Structure formats: C-alpha cells, structure tokens
Amino acid sequence: MNRDTAWYIATRIFKVLFTVWVVTTLIFFLIRLMPSNPIEQYVQNLVVQYGMSYEEANSRAMSLFSIDLNKNLFLQYVDYLKAAVRLDFGTSFLSPGVKVSTIIASRLPWTLFTVGTGLILSFLIGIVLGAISAYRRDSWYEPIISGVSSFLSAIPDFLIAIFIILMFGVFTWGGAKSIIPIFQMRGNYGAGVTQGFNWPFIKSIFAHGFGPIMTYFFSQIGIWVILMKGSTTGCLNADYAIIARARGLHPKKILSSYIGRNAMLPIATEFAMRLGFIIGGSLIIEQLFVYQGIGLELLKATTNRDYPLMQGIFLVMTIAIVLSNLLAEIVYSILDPRIRAEGGRKHV
C-alpha cells in the first residue's frame, strides 16, 4: 500500500466518522431541543397524570433517557456522545430494563440474513444474465431479459412483496392448496422448533425467510442485470477484447476472463453500497412478512414512541450504510488504482 492509498483511505474514514457524528447530533437535538420534545413530554405527563413533583419526574426521566438534566445542554451533549461511542443507548421504554443494544443485537442478524441472502443471490444471477444479454445482443431472449429487468427494477420492493405473498401464499393455481402454506410467510421460524444448530431449525429459517429473501432478490436483480449489461457492453469494444478476439480465443474464455472481470469492477462496489441501502429499506418488507428484524423493531419503536430504541436502531442503520460505503470505496481503490489519482469515485 503506497502513500496515495493510505491518504485515500484516511479521508474516507474521516468521512465515515463525520457522517456518524452528524446523525448522532441530529438525533440528540431532535430529542432534546424540539418544542414538546419527548423528554419534556414525559416529565409533563408524570407531573400531570401521576401527580409527581417536578423534581421526582425529572429524575425519573433522567434515568430513563440516561441524560443528566441538571447539566447544561453542551455537557449533556458530551455525555450523550460518550455513551453513543460505547454503543450504549440506554434501556428501552417498552420493555423496561432491557438494554437497547441487546434488542438490536438479537434482531440485526435476522435482517442481515434475509437481506444478505437475497442480495447475494440476485447479484450472482443478475451478473450472469447481464453479461449474457450484452454478449448475445442479437438473440431472441435479450429483449425479454432487458424488459423484465427494467420492469422489476422500477417497481417498489413492497409491492413486489405483496405480489409474492399472493403468488406463493394465497393463489391456489387450480389446485387445492397454495404453493407455500401462508403461515410459513409470517415470522422468523416455525413453532415447535428449538433454536440452535439443528436441521429442523435451519430448514424452518429458510422456509420462513423465503418471502423476504425472494422480495430482495426480485427487487434487486433488475438493477444488476442492467448495470452488468451496460458495463459489459462498454468492455466489449475495448482494445483488449478486440485483440483477444483477433487472437482467436474461445468466446467463453474471452467473456469470462477478459470482459467479465473488467466489467465486474464498477459493479462489485455497487454491491456493498446496496447492502446498506436495503437494510434501511427492510422496514416495510419485514412488516409485510411479520419478520422480526431490525426494520420491524424500528417500526414498533416508532409507533410506541420508544425513543431510546428508535435512536439506537437508526444509528445502527446509518453505521451499516456508512461502513458498507467505506468498504466499497476501499475495495474499489485497491482494485482500480486510477481512482486514487482522480481523487474520488464517480457516483452514479
């Protein structure tokens, strides 16, 4: 690693820290400074409804939000930042005594599992389809692949989810039963399986994860096909591809080791960026499939005004996105040294 790379990565890491700081600050001031902010509301509520004294209500709020209201705002802000650095977001309102970080740790793996599986599947298949449709531009199936991809990439993911539930879980297609029993389209795993590393549990996880995974798959695959097709088309006419053809290499060999590798380059970084993006978009999908992931938890926290949980999950989502962006940029700068000289990746 030379000095350019090190400098490049250092600026990126600075950007990551800055972004996380902006988001934490935003949340702090939303909670503390807004008129009728949650802490004031909570204190008012205790005073009016339960007849507590103002001091008592204040101290109760302080312990709940883990904020020392007697300090001035700046010191409170410093305290809050210190706690956030340790990923300590206090305890949940809804389930008193349970740490926010515990809830997040138990929910995040489920979201990562479904989003990750769906994304990897769509990436692998999309890239193959995209490369084929660019390479065989004149075939009869190319318009079909391109048409379906642009169609799928346009439709909002939650509408795809509704269609998937209908297609697999509801319509009987002339038979007596739907393809998948509808109860398998809800929840994370079936009743009566014990959690742990055993076959029924793993089978149940995949059966119940099918809905969300398919949703992420269908909502993402169009984008990969389109990106890969564009990228491959660009590489087809590059000098090295023409020379490879002139040398009489087998078309398959050219596609896989000459064009494919270079065409993959810009797309591989997009993969990491998408990962973070979909974690943020998992909210509605998890609601539709009643899938107990981080998105559904954020929704529950919001509808129940569970502010510590809300801010914790939102921060974790931001960190996930920021880290996956960072990963994308580092991978790209290692794969393609030109980018460091130009001083930044061109965003599409």
Place this chain on the structure above:
Amino acid sequence: MSKTPTAAQLNLTTTTRLSRNLRHLRSAIFGDPIGSVGFFLLLAIILMSVFGPIWFPLDTISDPTKLLNPPSAEHFLGTDHLGRDIWAQIVSGGRELLLMAFLTASIAVVLGIFLGSFSALVGGKFDEMLLFFADVWLTIPRFPLLVVLSGFFTLDALALALVLAILSWAGLYRTVRAQVLSLRSRDFIEVAFMLDMPKLYIIFKEVLPNMMGFIVANFTLLMRAAIYAQVGLVFLGLLPLDQNWGVMINVAWNQGVIYNPDAIWFLLSPTIVICLLILSLVWISRSMEEFFNPGLRK
C-alpha cells in the same frame, strides 16, 4: 467582438435554444416507443385522477349488504370492507399522491439546480464543502429517517413534500453540479463569464435551457421516489391521510383481504395502479436519458 450583445439579441438566442430543447424533449419521448407508452400512461392516470371523480363519486355511506363483494357489473372492481365501490376509490385516490409527488419533485429540482449550479460556478472552498456535505447527506438512510421523523411530528401532505424534497436534494445536486461543470467549459458559457454577466443570469439563460431533458428525467425519478416514500409511510400507518392508493393498500391489508379471494381486487387494484404510475415515470425518464445521453445507447 468588441460590441456586447444587446438584451434583445440575447433573448432571441435563449428562446430559440429553449424551443430547440423543447423540440428535443418531444422527439425524446415520441421517438422511443417505451417513452411514448410511458407518456400516454401518465397522461391517462392524470386525466383519470382529475376528471374521474366527477363521473365516479366516492361512496360516502357504507352498505352492509355488500361487504367485500367480488367484481360485478355494478361495481366492476368489487366493494371494500364497508361495501363501498372500489373503482371510485381508485379514481379519486391518485390526486393527492400525484400532487404531493409533483410538489416534492418541484422543490427538490429547484433546490438541486440552485445549489448544484452555484456550487459549480462559484467553485473553490464553497464547492468542496457543499460536495462533502452532500456526500454525507446521501449516506443517511432516508426512509428510516422519515419513519423516525414521523415519530416526532405529524407530517401532513405539505410537510411531507417539503421534508422529502429537503432529504433528496443531495442526489440531484451532485448530478447538476457535474453537468454544469461540463457545460462550463463550453464556449457560450465562457463568453457569458467573460462578459461578466451575473451568475443568476448565466444559470437561468445559459445553463438551464441546455439541461432541460436532464431535468425532466430527474424530475420523474424524484416523483417516483416521493411516491415510494409516501405510499410506504401510509402503508405503515404513519401518515394521517384520508383517501389515496397507499391508504387503500393499508386498509385492505389490515382487513385481511389477502385471505379472501373474492375481495382480492381491493388489494390488487391500488397495487397495480401504483405500479403503472411508477412504470410510466421510469419509462419517461429512461427515454430522456437515452436521448440526451447517447453514450447509454448501444
């Protein structure tokens, strides 16, 4: 070239340039079959939402004798859980959504164009700072932020449009900035700079007319994002709105319509209309991009 052009001369050149660009827009849409399908689809949806409610007024009272009926001659998409006609709800459900999306896209486009072209024309530290800030802004997860915000405020349609526009300025800012930077080196902009014209004048008279197709393409994409966000929030029950397609999906879902084959159109019809609307927007923007950005064509 010692004589500076008079205002009349300048106006003449810009109006011809604008009309040329409008002509380009037209051929961009109608020269491409997908673009024209998108255009007419959007037109049909707009006409339906504007004039439809006159012929198909909403049922205001419920009719307990025909709850969740299947499609029939009288109610050709069936009835909802209160016995009201679904077709009438579809017809009236688009107006609010379209208006909100249009408003959001307008505000976001204005923000993006102003910041983007200023940033590119001013340059220097201001440009660098704004670019960095836009980068940071882009990484904040937008939909979860909207969900969190709706926990703090009650967002009505207008507030939502404003918030959405502010949340989506950064993407357009970056692309406008890049466009203006590439335009900047062109002769006519150089001349405008040499003549020491005010920056606002340059933006409006020289830069904007040359980015029409680009702006329209982004406008439709912004509308799409606004529709996604609004329907999503409404579906989650986080927005207080009375009559639109997102609300219909929400109600149909919560009524468990999905298990009732007779009433499936209560859920399916708003879903399909939203898909059609979004597809029409995407198709229009794609035909624009292909026309104005020939590098994308094969």
